[in-house]
Amino acid sequence: MLRIVLMQLVAMVVVACTAGLLGGVSALWSALLGGLCCVVPNTLFALRLYISARKPEGANPMTFLFGEFIKIASTLALMGAVVWLYRGVNWLAFVLSFIVVLKSYLILLFRHRP
Template sequence: MLRIILLQLVAMVVAACIAGLLGGVSALWSALLGGMCCFIPNGLFALRLYTSTRKPGGANPMTFLFGEFIKIATTLALMGAVVWLYRGVNWLAFVLSFIVVLKSYLILLFRHRP
């Protein structure tokens, strides 16, 4: 799980750098904020699952379902906060960065191990 979260962090930084080069400072901040709207909830979800697996008896399905609900609610709350607090959002950079971070785990799925 830690590798996926670290990969999402790297994907967020790379997407923000590319957005900054192509669209300026507003695009850079928008891409960072879009990536964080995905990265932070996923990190909290992974932390919750990790701590629940360390408990006696391990994780149960309700832990996963409740964590997934919290992850979705946190994502929506962060997106709402960005829209409300940052008026200069570059929507293309914001949405594309969110999608890049959201789908970055596919890189690990197609990675070959000897």
């Protein structure tokens, strides 16, 4: 799980730097904030699952379901907060960064290990 979160952080930085070079400071901040809207809830979810799996009785499906619900709710809350607090959102950078970070785990999924 840690590798996925690290991959998402790397993807967020790459997309933010690219957006900054192509669209300026507003695009850079929008891409960073869009990526953080995905990375922060995923990190909290991964920590919750890790802690739950370390218990003697192990992880339970309700922990996963509840954690997923909290992850989605916190993602939407963070996105709403960004839109409400940062008036100069570059929508293209914000949405593309969110999508790239959200789907960056595919890189790890298809990575071949000998």
